[in-house]
Amino acid sequence: MAAAVVDESRHVSGRARGGGQIADVRIEGVTKEFGPVTAVDQMTLEIASGEFYSLLGPSGCGKTTTLRMIAGFEQPTAGEIFLAGSPVAGVPPYKRNVNTVFQHYALFPHMDVAQNVGYGLRQRGSPKAEEARRVGEALDLVRLSGYGTRRTWELSGGQQQRVALARALVNHPTVLLLDEPLGALDLKLRKEMQLELKALQREVGITFVYVTHDQEEALTMSDVIVVMNHGRIQQLGGPTELYERPVNLFVSNFIGVSNPMPGRVMEIGPDHSAVVETDRGLRLRGTITDPAVRPGIGTSVTVATRPERLTVLPGEAREPAAPGEVDVPGRIHQGTYLGDQTEYRVTTDLAGELIVRRQNAAGVGTGEGVGPGDPVVVRWHEEANLILVG
Amino acid sequence: MTAATARGSRLAAGGRGRSALLTSLLVFPATLWYVALLVAPLAIVVIFSFGTRAKNGGYAPALTLDNYADLLNRPEPFVNSLVMATAGTVGCLLVGLPLAYYLATRAGSRKNVLLLLLVIPFWTSFLIRTYAWLLIFNPDTGIPGIVKLLTGAEFRVRGTPIAVLVGLVYGYLPLMVFPLYVTLERLDRTLLEASKDLGAGRWATFRQITLPIALPGLVTGSILVFIPMMGEYVIPAILGYGQFYMMGNALVSSFLEARNWPAGSARAVGLIAVMLVTVTFYLWFVNRGRRTRETSVL
Numbered sequence: 087m088a089a090a091v092v093d094e095s096r097h098v099s100g101r102a103r104g105g106g107q108i109a110d111v112r113i114e115g116v117t118k119e120f121g122p123v124t125a126v127d128q129m130t131l132e133i134a135s136g137e138f139y140s141l142l143g144p145s146g147c148g149k150t151t152t153l154r155m156i157a158g159f160e161q162p163t164a165g166e167i168f169l170a171g172s173p174v175a176g177v178p179p180y181k182r183n184v185n186t187v188f189q190h191y192a193l194f195p196h197m198d199v200a201q202n203v204g205y206g207l208r209q210r211g212s213p214k215a216e217e218a219r220r221v222g223e224a225l226d227l228v229r230l231s232g233y234g235t236r237r238t239w240e241l242s243g244g245q246q247q248r249v250a251l252a253r254a255l256v257n258h259p260t261v262l263l264l265d266e267p268l269g270a271l272d273l274k275l276r277k278e279m280q281l282e283l284k285a286l287q288r289e290v291g292i293t294f295v296y297v298t299h300d301q302e303e304a305l306t307m308s309d310v311i312v313v314m315n316h317g318r319i320q321q322l323g324g325p326t327e328l329y330e331r332p333v334n335l336f337v338s339n340f341i342g343v344s345n346p347m348p349g350r351v352m353e354i355g356p357d358h359s360a361v362v363e364t365d366r367g368l369r370l371r372g373t374i375t376d377p378a379v380r381p382g383i384g385t386s387v388t389v390a391t392r393p394e395r396l397t398v399l400p401g402e403a404r405e406p407a408a409p410g411e412v413d414v415p416g417r418i419h420q421g422t423y424l425g426d427q428t429e430y431r432v433t434t435d436l437a438g439e440l441i442v443r444r445q446n447a448a449g450v451g452t453g454e455g456v457g458p459g460d461p462v463v464v465r466w467h468e469e470a471n472l473i474l475v476g
Numbered sequence: 477m478t479a480a481t482a483r484g485s486r487l488a489a490g491g492r493g494r495s496a497l498l499t500s501l502l503v504f505p506a507t508l509w510y511v512a513l514l515v516a517p518l519a520i521v522v523i524f525s526f527g528t529r530a531k532n533g534g535y536a537p538a539l540t541l542d543n544y545a546d547l548l549n550r551p552e553p554f555v556n557s558l559v560m561a562t563a564g565t566v567g568c569l570l571v572g573l574p575l576a577y578y579l580a581t582r583a584g585s586r587k588n589v590l591l592l593l594l595v596i597p598f599w600t601s602f603l604i605r606t607y608a609w610l611l612i613f614n615p616d617t618g619i620p621g622i623v624k625l626l627t628g629a630e631f632r633v634r635g636t637p638i639a640v641l642v643g644l645v646y647g648y649l650p651l652m653v654f655p656l657y658v659t660l661e662r663l664d665r666t667l668l669e670a671s672k673d674l675g676a677g678r679w680a681t682f683r684q685i686t687l688p689i690a691l692p693g694l695v696t697g698s699i700l701v702f703i704p705m706m707g708e709y710v711i712p713a714i715l716g717y718g719q720f721y722m723m724g725n726a727l728v729s730s731f732l733e734a735r736n737w738p739a740g741s742a743r744a745v746g747l748i749a750v751m752l753v754t755v756t757f758y759l760w761f762v763n764r765g766r767r768t769r770e771t772s773v774l
Contacts, residue, residue, distance in 0.1 A: 159669055179672040192670035196688045205684075209675035257674065 108171040110135045110261050110293045111156055116165030118151050118317075125151040127317035129165070133261070133295060133310075138287050140296045140304040143314035144340070149297045152314075153263050156295065158182045170260050180209070185254035186263040190270060191246045193238040199225070199249050200234035206257040224256035227286065244275050251283075255290060264296045268303065280306045301341045305329070313337050333376035334476045335388050344390040344472075345440050351385045351473075360473055362389050368436045370412065372471025379475045388474045393443040395470035398430050399463045400456050407465060414464045416440065418456055430456070432464050440464050518748075525741035533735025543742035553726035553743075558750065560637065560712075560722060561705035564644035565652075568701050569694070571645060572652035576693075577686075579653070580660035591657075594650050606643055606714045613639050613715065635717035643711040648704065652697035659693030660686070695762050699755055706751050723747050 111133040118126040126148040133139050141149035154160040155167060158179035166173050174182060185206070193202050200221050207217045225231050228248035238246060247267060254262055264283075268276045284307045287294045298304050304311045305325040313320040313328065313336075321328060321337045332338035335346060349364035358374045360381070370389050374381065381387060398418075407413045416434030423446075430442045442464060456462055525543055530536040547554075583590055597605060612618045613634040624630055633639045663686065671681040687694075709724030716725070723743065730740030 157673060159672075178677075179669070180675045180677050184673075186670070186673045188666050188670055190666065192664065192666040194667060194670070194685060205671070205676075206674035209680060253674070 108135075109133055109168070110170060111295065112168040112171075113152070113156075114166045114168070116152075116155065116162045116167060118148070118155060118160060119163045124317050126155070126162075129317070129319060131312060131319065131322070133293060135293055136291050137309040138284065138294045138296065138307055140298055140308040140311045141314060142298055142301060142304040142311050142340070143320075144299055147314040148317035149299075149314050150265060151317075153186075153265055153295060153297050156261065157184055157186050157263055183257075183260045184263060185257050185259040186265065187247075187250045187254050187267045189265045189267065191250040191267075193246055193249055193253075195238060197238070198234065199230070199236050199238060199241070202238060202249055203234075203253045203256055205253060220256050221252075224252040227255065227290070228252045243271050244279060247271065247279065251286070255286075255292065259292065261293045261295055264294060266298055267296075268298075276303070277306075283307060305341070311341075313340060315340075329392075331375045332390070332472065332474065333378075335390070335474050338390045338472065338474055343393055343441055345393065345396070345437070346474075347389045347391075347437055349387060349389055351381050351383055351387055354381075354383065360387075362387055362471075362473055364389060364437070366436050366438065368412075368414070370471050371410075371468045372473045373469075374473045374475065376475055381475050385475065390472045390474055391440075391466055391470045393429070393441040394427075394445075396440060396442040396464050396466045398432065398442050398444065398456060399465055400460065401463070410468050412466055412468060412471075414440070416462060416464060418458050418460045418462055420458060421456065430462075432462060434464065437464070521741045521744050524738050525745050527738040527741075529736045529738055533737075535737040538738075543738050544746070546739060547742055547746050553721050553723045554746065554750065556637075556712075556721060557706050557708075557723040557747070558754070560640060560644060561702050561708075563641055564648065564705045565698050565702045567641060567645040568649055568652040569698065572649055572656055572697065573694070575649075576653045576656035576660055579657050580663070581665075594653060598650065602647065603710060603714075606647065606711055609639070609643050609646065610634065610714055610717075634715065635719040637716075637720055639715040639717075640712050640720055640722075643715040644705050644708065647711060648701040651700040651704075655693040655696040655700065656690060657693075659690045663689055691762060695759070698758070702758075703751060703755070706754075707747060 109132040111131075113129055113131040113133075116126055116129045117124065125146075129148070129152065141152055143149050151160060155162055156169075158174065158177060158181075161175065166175060168174065169182060169184065194205065197205070200218075203224050204212075204217045204221045207220060212220070221234065222231070225234060228251050230245065230248050230252065233241070233245070233249075238249060241249065250267065268279050268283075271279060280303055283294075283296075287307075296304070296307065305328075308325060310322065311325060311328055312322045315336050320340075321333045323331075328337060328341050332341060332344075338344045338346070347364045347366070347368065347370070349362040349368075349370070351360050352363050352369070353361040355361065355371070358377065359371060360374055361369060361371050363369050372389055374387075414434045414436045416432040416437075418430055419433045419439065420431040422429045422431075425446070427443050427445050430444070432440045432442060434440055524535050526539050526541070528536050528538040528540060528542070579587055579590055613620065615621060615624075615632060615634060618633075620631055620633055633642075667685055667689070668681055671685045672678075676684060707724050708722060709728060712720050712722040712725055713728075716722075721729075727740055727743055727747075730736050730743055734740075
């Protein structure tokens with residue numbers, strides 16, 4: 087797979103380093119096997135300088151193994167990893183200009199905060215005065231100035247997290263690797279730290295490679311998300327691209343929620359469009375999301391729609407749909423008020439159970455008039471139809 | 477104060493009184509044991525150390541410092557004990573640290589079997605195990621005999637400080653290995669990865685992370701072996717072959733052979749004093765500048 091194409095708006099001026107020609111990390115055909123288990127399978131990936139990359143996938147998808155191979159804790163079974171252009175096969179972790187923020191922080195319990203942060207500098211024999219200055223700067227960066235003499239176990243989870251960040255960033259690594267670093271924090275703190283991490287990454291301009299199984303976390307922070315499953319890259323792209331144009335069923339289900347309808351291709355149209363007849367007999371026109379595939383007539387595909395692209399209209403008989411719109415009659419099975427939005431589960435004959443989400447804007451309220459058992463029509467525009475091959 | 481809260485606090489006080497009574501009851505047997513079998517004999521030893529030898533041996537009341545003065549005139553057993561216990565502790569560390577490290581980090585599924593092998597010798601009498609070494613050191617049928625047969629070189633182990641040292645390290649090794657093993661076992665392996673990630677090699681990681689974190693186990697192990705080695709009697713008596721004396725042997729000869737109880741008591745008090753000073757100094761030395769959660773290493 088080629089390097090991620092990232093649109094210019096995500097670049098912040100002055101962040102490009104080293105001419106930006108050489109990728110910070112290049113993974114070429116890397117496979118990692120643990121006995122009979124293939125954790126990473128023929129992976130190829132280029133990580134551009136100064137970007138926030140997320141490796142996203144369910145547990146066991148190979149994301150952490152990939153991270154550990156970049157760090158040097160694991161060696162690839164096959165393939166090659168390049169850091170700043172040089173192959174690093176056999177180079178031990180302590181000789182790689184890469185630092186890791188560990189899942190449970192791994193702070194040294196017998197050292198205070200400043201000693202923890204300065205550890206990397208001491209290994210390189212930095213003079214004491216320089217160490218003190220840079221440790222101070224790093225603690226400022228993570229908003230922990232004045233905490234230098236604290237013991238690490240006296241700090242809260244969020245503070246320990248910041249110490250771990252400072253300890254890694256103080257060394258100015260080419261790439262910072264983060265292994266689900268927010269997993270141990272509570273939801274509110276996690277949300278705050280997500281924004282803070284993103285801001286920090288923009289500020290320091292260091293390439294971040296962030297491993298997570300939380301799609302929301304990846305969407306919030308990343309410039310580029312690499313979706314992995316079974317050791318393979320499923321899709322790579324910006325958050326919008328992944329959400330709006332998932333290339334297969336796995337990605338569409340893993341990132342956000344979708345309404346999958348299996349079917350077969352009936353016609354191929356222009357601009358990568360196609361007409362699909364679903365197994366329940368619905369004819370839908372839509373876009374084939376993966377530009378790399380060209381399915382033939384009769385190919386099994388899945389049409390997926392995002393819940394927020396569908397609307398629920400009360401009653402049975404409606405005025406006929408406008409051209410390009412799809413109407414599916416059904417009955418409300420369940421309505422869940424979620425605060426900012428309401429989620430309906432509608433049972434239909436033509437499309438199975440459909441999930442519909444409606445924003446609770448002012449005046450629209452709580453979905454009065456439609457409750458469980460009520461007949462409704464689910465309507466959406468065919469632009470919302472994503473045709474997923476595979 | 478309202479009636480209700482007054483009653484509440486009275487209840488609380490009653491509860492506290494009962495729990496204090498319970499505490500005393502629970503602590504009583506141990507206290508009795510401790511006073512009757514440790515404090516009282518120790519007091520007797522201290523009192524005896526200021527007395528004189530009765531005509532036919534034993535103790536005659538007196539108040540003299542002669543016994544202590546005599547100690548300084550014959551310091552050899554003291555020096556031997558101090559040197560051998562120190563060397564034995566270092567020996568246990570040199571053998572025990574790599575062994576404990578291997579058991580805790582590398583042994584994998586063999587770990588339990590190896591730990592068992594380490595414990596099994598404890599099921600055999602200490603005396604028999606020490607006599608076994610006497611066979612190994614036998615000038616005709618032991619290692620020296622075999623070496624002589626093969627190379628013609630003659631050397632002696634039995635009755636030398638080396639033989640005693642080997643016996644000490646062998647006898648006390650498990651007491652060093654177990655505490656070390658426990659601390660190394662608990663060591664979070666990601667700390668070692670974090671250290672390497674931050675640029676420290678294997679040795680630098682061992683020195684800066686593994687060793688400091690294992691220090692409480694190391695200190696516990698050292699004290700567990702050092703103290704009994706100081707008072708060791710059986711090993712020097714057997715492997716020293718009557719040619720090497722430590723404090724334990726000197727005590728036995730004072731009490732049982734010379735029947736000079738006051739002189740022996742003074743030696744015992746001296747031994748306790750030396751151990752207290754050494755261990756206190758050692759603890760101060762390893763804990764200087766340390767601020768950790770584990771306030772006590774024992």
